[in-house]
Amino acid sequence: MFFYKNNELYVEDVKVSDIALEYKTPIYIYSKNHFENQYKKLDQKITRKHLICFALKANSNLAVINTFAKLGAGADVVSAGEIFRAKKAGIDTTKIVFSGVGKTQEEIKYAIENNILMFNVESFEELEEIENVASSLGKIAQISFRVNPNVDPKTHPYISTGLKKNKFGISYTQIIDAYKLANQMKHVRIKGIQFHIGSQLTDVSPFFEAQLKVANIMKELLSLGIKLDIIDIGGGLGVVYENEQEPDLDQYSNFINQAFKDFPDSLIVLEPGRFLVANGGIFVTKVLYRKQNEGKNFYIVDGAMNDLIRPSLYDAYHKIEPVVKKNVAKVQADIVGPVCESGDFFAKSREIDNLERNDLVSIFSSGAYGFTMASNYNSRCRPAEVLVDKDTVKVVRSRETFEDLIRGEAI
Ligand SMILES: Cc1ncc(COP(=O)(O)O)c(C=O)c1O
Numbered sequence: 001m002f003f004y005k006n007n008e009l010y011v012e013d014v015k016v017s018d019i020a021l022e023y024k025t026p027i028y029i030y031s032k033n034h035f036e037n038q039y040k041k042l043d044q045k046i047t048r049k050h051l052i053c054f055a056l057k058a059n060s061n062l063a064v065i066n067t068f069a070k071l072g073a074g075a076d077v078v079s080a081g082e083i084f085r086a087k088k089a090g091i092d093t094t095k096i097v098f099s100g101v102g103k104t105q106e107e108i109k110y111a112i113e114n115n116i117l118m119f120n121v122e123s124f125e126e127l128e129e130i131e132n133v134a135s136s137l138g139k140i141a142q143i144s145f146r147v148n149p150n151v152d153p154k155t156h157p158y159i160s161t162g163l164k165k166n167k168f169g170i171s172y173t174q175i176i177d178a179y180k181l182a183n184q185m186k187h188v189r190i191k192g193i194q195f196h197i198g199s200q201l202t203d204v205s206p207f208f209e210a211q212l213k214v215a216n217i218m219k220e221l222l223s224l225g226i227k228l229d230i231i232d233i234g235g236g237l238g239v240v241y242e243n244e245q246e247p248d249l250d251q252y253s254n255f256i257n258q259a260f261k262d263f264p265d266s267l268i269v270l271e272p273g274r275f276l277v278a279n280g281g282i283f284v285t286k287v288l289y290r291k292q293n294e295g296k297n298f299y300i301v302d303g304a305m306n307d308l309i310r311p312s313l314y315d316a317y318h319k320i321e322p323v324v325k326k327n328v329a330k331v332q333a334d335i336v337g338p339v340c341e342s343g344d345f346f347a348k349s350r351e352i353d354n355l356e357r358n359d360l361v362s363i364f365s366s367g368a369y370g371f372t373m374a375s376n377y378n379s380r381c382r383p384a385e386v387l388v389d390k391d392t393v394k395v396v397r398s399r400e401t402f403e404d405l406i407r408g409e410a411i
Pocket residue numbers: 055058076099100196198199200234235236237271272273274275
């Protein structure tokens with residue numbers, strides 16, 4: 001959905017430079033059809049009965065969530081705020097799964113009142129809290145446990161979650177006891193089991209390793225008379241940022257079928273975030289100034305780490321290209337923002353077209369963990385977001401104003 005025609009970058013049927021002219025920079029631009037295609041691709045590949053719960057943390061713009069809601073998606077949420085967003089965007093609350101290691105009492109209450117599908121419980125103490133809140137409301141909370149399967153996802157250490165040293169889930173050795181305890185509680189109903197081992201996995205074999213461990217737990221539970229209706233296999237499917245191999249979805253689906261062949265009636269829940277949205281978004285920014293320090297080239301652009309933090313936080317690679325290609329010589333340059341931090345960069349020593357002031361550049365693969373991780377650091381207004389559907393451009397979040405910056409503050 002993002003391509004060059006006559007050296008001009010397009011999103012679907014619209015020139016990116018036209019969008020930048022009208023709505024200014026920096027700006028996030030999304031392709032609705034990319035989102036829909038990714039969802040349908042995954043939906044078709046998974047042959048078992050399943051429910052795709054979009055992980056809202058990847059991109060929680062209402063219009064983006066609504067695009068998936070219309071295709072039948074549920075939501076994977078990690079806060080009451082995300083439940084609120086999911087509802088506003090048209091997600092059926094009975095398709096919401098609630099993950100996260102630190103759900104507060106208020107969040108648990110809000111989730112129960114909204115009849116979510118289930119809590120993915122991450123500790124014994126959290127289980128007790130859910131039992132207590134449900135009891136005080138006179139309701140029954142549906143739960144699954146998040147197991148930490150101790151599997152190496154072979155991804156960036158900051159986004160690995162399924163190793164025993166990570167804070168996530170209940171350890172493999174304690175998980176049966178957790179189910180036994182829940183089984184005796186009056187206000188929780190056991191629905192399933194969940195795991196999520198990390199993000200940006202392009203090799204799907206660690207998923208299989210985790211799935212086999214989960215299937216073993218399920219067998220042990222069955223021998224204790226505990227049958228699970230739901231197997232939540234988390235998110236984590238990776239995408240191509242640079243030259244990675246795309247995850248093999250056929251293999252992914254076969255692994256699921258194989259690992260859980262003894263549980264043919266259980267519903268498979270998936271929690272993809274990045275896979276659905278990363279390559280459906282670009283971040284467009286404008287060159288403000290150029291300078292050379294000690295022979296090093298810097299392009300200073302109007303976007304910054306507060307808008308897109310992945311390069312600063314993970315040293316993540318994002319492809320960067322001019323919006324209009326001029327067939328000029330290449331140079332090596334750091335592409336940096338105006339924020340007062342040396343960590344404020346989008347690329348270092350990157351080979352890129354020799355740019356001029358006011359040239360636009362596109363930072364690709366910014367649809368996931370882009371705007372959702374943006375902040376107002378340095379009192380910078382967060383950028384606008386637009387959604388393109390063929391030849392239609394819609395502002396789905398307007399650029400923040402100075403008034404937005406101080407909302408709620410007082411002297
Ligand atoms: C519990 C849970 N589910 C789903 C996701 C979505 O992950 P991804 O964007 O890698 O698919 C995450 C984030 O990694 C998560 O923590």
